[in-house]
């Protein structure tokens with residue numbers, strides 16, 4: 266259970282869903298204990314850590330902000346990085362928004378496949394949940410509960426003949442994410458397009474990067490899964506949980522939640538350390554833990570990492 270980074274760099278480019286700004290994104294290997302860090306190469310490599318304390322405006326996408334510097338729509342890329350177990354990576358980007366590409370996380374998975382994953386000489390740390398924490402807003406809620414692996418359960422209910430009630434539950438790892446969630450695309454309702462545009466959103470939206478639902482069908486089918494909508498919400502949830510900044514040993518249940526509730530849970534969790542502990546052991550803490558821990562502390566920082 267060692268930390269990881271990517272083996273080699275890889276790039277992708279495209280338009281941002283909400284701003285419509287075209288950007289270039291490059292994934293770059295990073296040393297142990299770096300975490301996931303965005304670098305605005307158009308702003309002198311200004312760094313924005315993908316962590317809960319940098320969460321900014323959250324409505325139709327999750328945005329990070331640090332000292333007034335904004336970075337939007339991080340969730341699909343972060344979901345792929347988090348599910349693949351990549352602990353350390355620089356994400357160099359020259360615009361205000363992560364490219365939406367096809368609206369799913371599949372292009373980011375292909376990018377990560379090209380990068381490869383490398384093990385570093387430093388023990389991985391997990392955030393283990395010790396007691397439940399729930400955030401409730403009317404009939405929407407999200408909760409995080411103790412577990413020995415990272416699981417998510419996501420329930421959505423949209424009044425539409427193609428959606429209705431959909432529920433997905435998975436143990437999150439690179440394989441389950443790749444096959445069950447990564448290809449699920451973002452979606453919107455045709456009736457919301459004009460109001461969203463008037464709010465300055467979805468300026469980069471098109472039939473190539475989002476499923477558009479009409480009153481009784483879909484404008485740009487076919488769907489990739491009959492329950493693509495529920496799967497995409499689970500993808501979004503994982504991307505927002507990535508802002509915890511460490512792999513999770515927990516079960517997360519989201520009921521009609523969205524980015525706002527997801528990130529509220531992350532912020533409340535990180536603000537109160539009585540709900541969690543940090544451990545280097547993925548398994549329940551045992552007598553073998555102490556010597557491992559000492560060995561780790563004694564390990565000198567490896568420059569080659």
Ligand SMILES: [Zn+2]
Nearest residue numbers: 340451497501
């Ligand atoms: Zn999404």
